[in-house]
Amino acid sequence: MEQVYLHFPILQVLIPLLLAPICVLVGRSTFSWLITFFGSVSSLVIAISLLHSVSDGSSISYHIGGWPPPIGIEYVVDSANAFLLVLVSGISTVVLLYARDQIKLEIDEENHTLFYTCYLLCLTGLLGVLITGDVFNVFVFLEISSLSTYVLVAQGAKRDKRALKAAFNYLIMGTVGATFFVIGVGFIYMATGTLNMFDIYERINDLESSRTVRASYAFIVIGMGLKLAMFPMHLWMPGAYTYAPTVVTTFLSATATKVSLYVLIRFTFSVFHFDFNFIEQVFKFLVMPLAIIAMFAMSFVAIFQKDIKRMLAYSSIAQIGYMLLGVSLLSSEGLTATFVNLFNHGITKATLFMSLGVLTLYSGKSFLSDVQGLGKKMPWISASFLIGGLSLVGIPGTAGFISKWLLVQATIEAGVPILALLIILSSLLAIVYIWKVIEHLYFMEPHSELASQKVSFRILIPLWILSISCLYWGFDTSLTVGTSDIAANNLFNNVIKLN
Amino acid sequence: MDFIQVPSSYIFYLAAAITFVFLRDRTLRSVLLICVPIIALIQVWNLEIGNHHQVDFFNLQLELMRVDKLSKVFGLIFCLAAFLGNLYAWHVKDVVQQIATLVYTGSAIGAVFAGDLVSLFFYWEGTAIASVFLIWARRTEASYHTGMRYLLIQISSGVILLAGLAVQFHTTGSIAFEKMELSSLSSFLIFISFxxxxxxxxxxxxxQDSYPAATVTGTVILSSFxxxxxxxxxxxxxAGTEILIYIGAIMTLFPIFFAEIxxxxxxxxxxxxxxxxxxxxxxxxxxxxLALNGTASHAFAHILYKSLLFMSVGAVLFRTGTSKASELGGLYKTMPLSALCCLxxxxxxxxxxxxxGFVTKSLIMDATATEHYPVIWCVLVFASAGVLSHSGIKIPYFTFFAHDSGLRPKEAPINMLIAMFITSFLCVFLGVFPDTLYNILPYEVNYKPYTISHVISQLQLLCFALLAFTVIMKLGFHPPEIRAINLDSDWVYRKYLPSIMLRIINRLGSVNESTRSGLENKISSGEQILLNIFGPTANFARVFTNGVMILWIAVIFTGALAIVLF
Amino acid sequence: MIFEHNFIMGHLNYWLFIMLMMTGLFIVISRGNLIKKIVGLNIFQTSVFMFYISIGKVAGGTAPIFPMDMNINPSILYSNPLPHVLILTAIVVGIATTALGLALIVRIREAYGTIEDEEISLIEADEQKLETQSQLA
Amino acid sequence: MNDNNKKLKETTNPVGSILFGWLDHRHSTRIIIGTLSVSCFVLLLVDFVYHRHGHFMIEEVPGFFALYGFLMFSLIILGATTLRYFVKRREDYYGTKAVDSDMTENKK
Structure with missing residues (x-):
């Protein structure tokens, strides 16, 4: 038993990876759902146990195949990625709970098995990116998740053919991003001769002036910027989120961009040295301004959207602005705020997309007029949308408030209170677009032709798990803030305590 | 922790949750809405002095129940006002308004008992967000826009409070909601927020923008909290910040003139x-x-009589569909009881x-006099005459008397009448037995309002002002009631800034010709401008071909490379 | 300094890599035909492969292969095998991407009847207009 | 005249006629003004009989409050009339989305 425990880091990735082909072989919708669900749950269990064992700020190093680093590939678990491992596998599990019913309406029966296979692969990729300590391995897992994501997005074609074009755009953009990233990795390898993150960190110390190292950072920022939809490289995102099946949108919005952001953070702090002058410059003159523009411009765009899914996609880009802002303060507080934001925004957006998906389950369209008056007909679902919306805006008592609060604190701590003001001002914009939906939900008469729709408990349960967690993390901050604090401190001081 | 010492706001929030989830029946909801303030009133009445309910939040200790005599008197009047307001609103079927009322009053009462700035901020925003629903509940486009403006301003107040609190916490490490000096940035921010x-x-x-826009019952609730x-x-x-004296004096003055017209x-x-x-x-x-006693008692009495006035005008609005002086008059014939309450x-x-009003306002007047602020005292006396002019005369006179408008509405509904009667009774009761109020004030009161000289001087002031009114009416100098609006400071953000914005946008030339001509028609609509920049067809939100996307990446990458390399 | 012989010839592999990369990107940007876009993407990716392989080359080094008898002669210079191995993985990824892209193009062609980016955009714009109209109505 | 009166009676609330019925009397205005003038006069007289103690000297001047009240009230009316000259606008000044013009439509 002890043996198994020691292999948890690799099992974290291996279980969903191995289950994927099994899924194809099974070929039946229900069975493959069961397998996928099993994979997701076991990932979650493993992630939680990993988080538990690193919660004191220590870290676990796992040597693949017994080859010690820097020769072999190393998996490293510390509180930063263990936290996100829990988020990704947790969201995946909750999404799967409701996926079955939703998928039946959105995807042809014969594609279900393959859908779940891709879902598992996507999960594998995301978990792998998080857990690996090898820079090239990051690229491989990133591409595993991206390639399966393109397929998942394209599955929306049954409802709207534009999903295909969105997936194709995403493919082009994603590949360009990944290739940029791989060029950056090549440059680092040229400069340091190693691929292990922590080994690079040691060796890169005197290379601040090296142009190779500098250029590699530029490539990596742009590559990851593309994947995490940093404004103005977000253009693939609204389409992909709008036309993808709701299950996919829910899962991706809560995880994919977060994982890419994690990679950026990891590279900035554990591969490069964040106090390199050029890194500070990049954040000061590129990332921060773009993040602020995103916060406002994208919120304004969201206000004018008629399609709620698209509105939420734009809102995600604005929210990514907050997270990037937190990172670009290059302070421990800012980093904590970003980690909390990653988590809280993940569950908030998942709640929103999921409840929206259920609200528009039968109409299939997610325009404002499609949810009109549903507040009375589907009170439970609308209420969970409301909670998600409140959390997105950052109303006290919700998870969203905690992340905004920390971010505001961090900006004041960093000595730029004007940013705090901007953050708060842009949050006001969120009120406007969320209000538009709430208004249609609650204050308008429903279309008469919409008969009262029954929603099974299989859907309600995961939805309310998410809604309640939106509220719960608004009160109990010991896990989110506590872990983020440790994670941020570890990254900031680059303390990797191996046990 | 004693059960009775739980935060009073919880009672309201619980009721709101129950209403939201369970109560489908209208009567049940109305009953609940009346019962909850009574329960809270009993609870507040029985509260012991002290700090009762601590909660840990982010390593901060929140004081949710700081009970002292100051907070208690405000807690009591808030519960009372909630009860009266809900009684007045018995007939309302709209569940949104009912929940909003509960959350709003709960937050207001919670804020009163908040012992630290963080929980104050929570409740502060709670009142802002809940109350706007009372405006939106009118469900017209106009009320929606007004509500938006209201919400924006209220939320900004909370945001500034948050900023002040953050700065204070950062500099002193304390989140105490206590007396502070107006000297540091944090206290200044908090001051602005308040x-x-x-x-x-x-x-x-x-x-002035939002209260006329709310529903009939909503305004009554809004006016109290x-x-x-x-x-x-x-x-x-x-307390004791001198600048407040001058701010307050100006506040008493300028609205008089606006109210008059x-x-x-x-x-x-x-x-x-x-x-x-x-x-x-x-x-x-x-x-x-003495002055603080005056403020507390005046707030107490004010909530009652202001609710009463809003109730009677609300009843008129409810029955006739308008609250414009120019359309009303002569209603005493069919709404005599409302008229009586209004009087x-x-x-x-x-x-x-x-x-x-007599027994509470004089505390403040006396305090300014004893502290030797002769000019302020004169201003307050002047303002008292002003109060008479617009609230004392104008409201009842032009609604219920004056020329007959020909309207013959029914008397107000019975629930409104009962609420108005109780409030009227309380107004008179406090006037006749001021000691009941004086006993619950924060400090010991050694003040006798009913001295001969005080009564005589007040009567002289009021009667001669009335005389002046009759003379002016007879001479025909009184500004007539006409259908018009008056500009106030909101002109700046409702008219001036949008037009400036538009000019800038035009200057930038970022708007193409066709939309520009469309724009000119909607010169006041700032929304249109935003639409042109951020709307679905604008550059920010257009669906690009992937070639353009890649081009963007190239641009950003060049930027990044330049930053990194040089 | 820029025109120094050494600067150009010494970094020849980088210049070629950059040229190839730009060519690929330019195709992605300028061509409307989706298949051509995929081809451009391939060229772009290939340039990176070339880059990796070239940095693994040690001047005068031979292929990093164990001799049959497993007796390694320390005097023989080997090229660095690691980048080459990495690129094997990257090539697999590239092929998968290409395959997926082409598969998507097939589906796009079925759905839209064209594989020209501009035409697809027009069709989508029409659709969007219809949607907005139905919203207004 | 009689007919008109009758009509009024019909539409008037019975409580109303008890409370405010006297207002319909022909001389009601004169009665009110008369009462008011008399009470003002009496109040003014009291000042000369009774010496008031105040915080300020000026309070002790007989008739100070009376004069102040009268003049200030007039000043308010005057000030308000002047103010109206500057700030008066049409009801739909802020466009149709303002509450005031909204009410106009309600009326229709």
Missing amino acids: GIKCAFPLLHNWL TTKLAIYALARSF ENDLRRVLAYSLNNQLGFMVVGIGVGTE IGAASISAFPLFS
Whole structure:
């Protein structure tokens, strides 16, 4: 038993990876759902146990195949990625709970098995990116998740053919991003001769002036910027989120961009040295301004959207602005705020997309007029949308408030209170677009032709798990803030305590 | 922790949750809405002095129940006002309004008992967000826009409070909601935040903008809490801050003139509310025990008579569909009881002896006199005459008397009448037995309102002002009630800034010809401008081909490379 | 300095890599035909492969292969095998991407009847207009 | 005249006629003004009989409050009339999305 425990880091990735082909072989919708669900749950269990064992700020190093680093590939678990491992596998599990019913309406029966296979692969990729300590391995897992994501997005074609074009755009953009990233990795390898993150960190110390190292950072920022939809490289995102099946949108919005952001953070702090002058410059003159523009411009765009899914996609880009802002303060507080934001925004957006998906389950369209008056007909679902919306805006008592609060604190701590003001001002914009939906939900008469729709408990349960967690993390901050604090401190001081 | 000492706000929130989830029956909801304030009233009455309910939040200790005599008196009147308001709103079927009322009153009461700035901030925003639903509940486009403006201003007040609290926490490490000096950045921010909610001059316009836009019952509820909460907060933190005396004096003055020429009676009352707040702010500024007693008691009495006035005008609006002075008149024939209540409210606000205003306002006046502020005292006396002019005379006279408008509405519904009667009774009761009120004030009261000289001087002031009114009416100099609106400071953000924005946008030339001509038609609509920049067809949101996307990446990458390499 | 012989010839592999990369990107940007876009993407990716392989080359080094008898002669210079191995993985990824892209193009062609980016955009714009109209109505 | 009166009676609330019925009397206005003038006069007289103690000297001047009240009230009316000259606008000044013009439509 002890043996198994020691292999948890690799099992974290291996279980969903191995289950994927099994899924194809099974070929039946229900069975493959069961397998996928099993994979997701076991990932979650493993992630939680990993988080538990690193919660004191220590870290676990796992040597693949017994080859010690820097020769072999190393998996490293510390509180930063263990936290996100829990988020990704947790969201995946909750999404799967409701996926079955939703998928039946959105995807042809014969594609279900393959859908779940891709879902598992996507999960594998995301978990792998998080857990690996090898820079090239990051690229491989990133591409595993991206390639399966393109397929998942394209599955929306049954409802709207534009999903295909969105997936194709995403493919082009994603590949360009990944290739940029791989060029950056090549440059680092040229400069340091190693691929292990922590080994690079040691060796890169005197290379601040090296142009190779500098250029590699530029490539990596742009590559990851593309994947995490940093404004103005977000253009693939609204389409992909709008036309993808709701299950996919829910899962991706809560995880994919977060994982890419994690990679950026990891590279900035554990591969490069964040106090390199050029890194500070990049954040000061590129990332921060773009993040602020995103916060406002994208919120304004969201206000004018008629399609709620698209509105939420734009809102995600604005929210990514907050997270990037937190990172670009290059302070421990800012980093904590970003980690909390990653988590809280993940569950908030998942709640929103999921409840929206259920609200528009039968109409299939997610325009404002499609949810009109549903507040009375589907009170439970609308209420969970409301909670998600409140959390997105950052109303006290919700998870969203905690992340905004920390971010505001961090900006004041960093000595730029004007940013705090901007953050708060842009949050006001969120009120406007969320209000538009709430208004249609609650204050308008429903279309008469919409008969009262029954929603099974299989859907309600995961939805309310998410809604309640939106509220719960608004009160109990010991896990989110506590872990983020440790994670941020570890990254900031680059303390990797191996046990 | 004793069960009775749980935060009173929880009671309201619980009721709101129950209403939201369970209560489908209208009557049950109305009953609940009336019962909850009574339960809270009993609870608050029985609260012991002290700090009762601590909660840990982020390594901060929140004091949710700081009970002292100041918070208790505000807690009591808030519960009372909630009860009266809900009784008045018995007939309302709209569940949104009912929940909003519960959350709003709960937050206001919670804020009163909040012992630290963080929980104050929570409740502060709670009042802002819940109350806007009372405006939106009217469900017209106009009320939606007004509500938006209201929400924006209220939320900004909370945001500034948050900023002040953050700065304070950062510099001193304390989140205590206590007396502070107006000397540091943090206290200044907090002061501004309170000032916005308290409708300081030039920050006041949300009040006059929004209260006439709410529903009939919503305005009654609104009038009781938000501003008085701000008064409480100021009294708690900035008592004795001298600048408040002058701010308060200006607050008592300028609304008088606006109220005099305003046509919408509910807006007249909003101006009058602003003027009354001025008295309280002066009291806070003076800051002596007498003055603070005056502020607390005046807030107490004010909530009652202002609700009463809003109730009677609301009843008229409910029955006739308008609250414009120019459309009303002669309603005493069919709404005599409402007229009577309105007269009692008018007498109370004008501070006629034997009515509540008389026994509370004089505390503040006396405090300014004993502390030797002769000019301020004169201003307050002047303002008292002003109160008489718009709330004492204008409201009842142009609604119920004056020329006959020909309207013959039915008397107000029975629930409204009962609420008005109880409130009227309380107004008179406090006026006749001021000691009941004086006993619950924060400090010991050694003040006798009913001295001969005080009664005589007040009667002289009021009677001669009335005489002046009759003379002016006879001479025909009184500004006629006409259908018009008056500009106020909101003009800046409703008219001026949008036009400036438009000019800038035009100058930039980022708008193409066809939309520009369309734009000119909607010169006032800032929304249109935003639409042109951020709307679905604008550059920011267009669906690009992936070639363009890649081009963007190339641009950003070049930027990044330049930054990194040089 | 820029025109120094050494600067150009010494970094020849980088210049070629950059040229190839730009060519690929330019195709992605400028061509409307989706298949051509995929081809451009391939060229772009290939340039990176070339880059990796070239940095693994040690001047005068031979292929990093164990001799049959497993007796390694320390005097023989080997090229660095690691980048080459990495690129094997990257090539697999590239092929998968290409395959997926082409598969998507097939589906796009079925759905839209064209594989020209501009035409697809027009069709989508029409659709969007219809949607907005139905919203207004 | 009689007919008109009758009509009024029909539409008037019975409580109303008890409370405010006297207002319909022909001389009601004169009675009110008369009462008011008399009470003002009496109040003014009291000042000369009774010496008031105030915080300020000016309070002790007989008739100070009376004069102040009268003049200030007039000043308010005057000030308000002047103010109206500057700030008066049409009801739909802020466009159709303002509450005031909204009410106009309600009326229709």
